[in-house]
Amino acid sequence: SKGNHRHFMLKEIYEQPIVVAQTLRSYVRRLDGELAMPAEDFDLSAVKRVTIVACGTSFYAGMVAKYWFEQFARVPVDIDVASEFRYREPVMEEGGLALFISQSGETADTLAALRHARAAGQKIAVVVNVPTSTMAREADLLLPTHAGPEIGVASTKAFSCQLAVLAAFAANLARAKGRLSREAERELVRHLAEAPAALNGALAYDEAIEAVAHIIAKARDVLYLGRGPDYPLALEGALKLKEISYIHAEGYAAGEMKHGPIALIDEHVPVIVLAPSGPLFEKTVSNMQEVQARGGQVVLISDYDGVQQAGEGCIATITMPKVHPLIAPLVYAIPVQLLAYHVAVAKGTDVDQPRNLAKSVTVE
Numbered sequence: 001s002k003g004n005h006r007h008f009m010l011k012e013i014y015e016q017p018i019v020v021a022q023t024l025r026s027y028v029r030r031l032d033g034e035l036a037m038p039a040e041d042f043d044l045s046a047v048k049r050v051t052i053v054a055c056g057t058s059f060y061a062g063m064v065a066k067y068w069f070e071q072f073a074r075v076p077v078d079i080d081v082a083s084e085f086r087y088r089e090p091v092m093e094e095g096g097l098a099l100f101i102s103q104s105g106e107t108a109d110t111l112a113a114l115r116h117a118r119a120a121g122q123k124i125a126v127v128v129n130v131p132t133s134t135m136a137r138e139a140d141l142l143l144p145t146h147a148g149p150e151i152g153v154a155s156t157k158a159f160s161c162q163l164a165v166l167a168a169f170a171a172n173l174a175r176a177k178g179r180l181s182r183e184a185e186r187e188l189v190r191h192l193a194e195a196p197a198a199l200n201g202a203l204a205y206d207e208a209i210e211a212v213a214h215i216i217a218k219a220r221d222v223l224y225l226g227r228g229p230d231y232p233l234a235l236e237g238a239l240k241l242k243e244i245s246y247i248h249a250e251g252y253a254a255g256e257m258k259h260g261p262i263a264l265i266d267e268h269v270p271v272i273v274l275a276p277s278g279p280l281f282e283k284t285v286s287n288m289q290e291v292q293a294r295g296g297q298v299v300l301i302s303d304y305d306g307v308q309q310a311g312e313g314c315i316a317t318i319t320m321p322k323v324h325p326l327i328a329p330l331v332y333a334i335p336v337q338l339l340a341y342h343v344a345v346a347k348g349t350d351v352d353q354p355r356n357l358a359k360s361v362t363v364e
């Protein structure tokens, strides 16, 4: 049931602190700050390369994970949407690890890609939310998310749980490859363990986000910008908005704006900038200023320090808790989800059952 919430989507957004904590319990031993894996016997030390395949929101979780696998484990990552992967004759070395991400575990494109990778001699890892699904059954390494049933067509809590699992898995891979000192491991686990509280902190800004939604609801086109692991969040924000409010939206890597899309900027196109404090902040802000210099109407989503530093000249700002860059993609999922949700409610669209969409896409 929806409980006190008006829609399943809102209920599921609000469940995130709890389900992420629940999911993390299978991947970290909280007491001693040590990583754990559901399948301890699966040997990760031999993995030389990871191929990530998924669709939609699950694909964006995979895009974030690519940064983590490369940064922590120094393992090269190839990533593609499932509908393209199979047909481009991808090169897969014998013994590589292919990683599939899916809420339902039934998405036809992803499942076909999984079988294709297996036939090419890959070990199959699956991050999946439905434990009884086809993909769960076909995995060599099953990495469950514990988000519970997701009813809203727009994926929310499954996404943050996928990110939690993928962060822990990247750290596990780094450890297996001898690239993570005991101290660094404890440090990563500590940041991961902070995620549920940070998600609660982000949810506390719901009203401020709703106020911004009333501005966005009037737009015909919206752009989302982010850098590094927050670039996929820009794509996710745009997908959420399109899906449930039917407003045209695009996500871009902030630095790509000047290579074309900046031509779209005028006072009618709101630009939502995701810029948590951290190593990429300054660069993202300078891209944001390029937009503002051309009359662009910017909504800045950052933490207190970021908003203090760069909020001037924005039409609105949304303040998030200040978090370690590792968990920023989880935390920044909340404002993009809530923004899409409130815009859709303001527009009166069917939030849980958007037109033309099904919860699980079982045709290729």
Ligand code: M6R
Pocket: 055, 056, 057, 058, 059, 101, 102, 103, 104, 105, 106, 107, 110, 153, 154, 155, 156, 239, 240, 243, 359, 360, 361
């Ligand atoms: O069940 P899956 O995670 O495999 O589904 C993949 C996509 O169909 C799904 O994420 C879709 O993009 C959502 N409606 C996004 O909100």
